[in-house]
Amino acid sequence: MKKEQRIKTNEEFSKVFKNGQSVANRQFVLYKLPKEGQGPFRLGLSVSKKVGNAVTRNRVKRYIREVFRLKAELLHSDADYVVIARNPAASMSSQEVEQSLLHVFRKARVLKKAKQT
Template identity: 35%
Template sequence: MMDLFTPIKENRDFRRIYTRGKSYVSPVVVTYVLKNRSQNVRVGITTGKKTGNAVKRNRSRRIIREAFRQAAPQVREGFDFVLVARGRTPFVKSTDIYRVLMRQLKDAGVLK
């Protein structure tokens, strides 16, 4: 599953993408995009306390990860992404998130 993209785990990477990256906002997910120097796609997924309890936060991360996994083959290499769950995220399906994500990635100009 993780062969299409590598996870972002370091706090400094998240902070760098938040400050330097471009953001695309929707009611279900916020996408931050930043060009990286390598030829791989890196993804970090975050959920704040506003999203709900641990069950809702985990569900949010799961459905965002699945939506990005479906979108990953169409994403150009050399970009970092941080996907942030919103309050509505745990209540929508991964297909809805996929649709929103594809629109945001198209706006960002990172699709092949």
């Protein structure tokens, strides 16, 4: 992901946590903060040490970033997203991570409506 698409500072995370809406399932919590006039969406990741060692946490973050990269055209672009990974995410495959995140996306209603022809 490009630098412009990352949420890095504590203030940015706090703003999304404080003003955003959250939706969760067993593996992930998704915070969404709509931002008018913003270019592409921005993504912040939080994977606690409770999830596993550094190798495991980095693998989970790679899987999450890959899902956002693949589904970028389906997501509303005028928002900031923060994903918090919970402990069960450590033992998931990339396909399971994708299915779980899509479930959270549907619950949060962040997917664009499919165009009907």
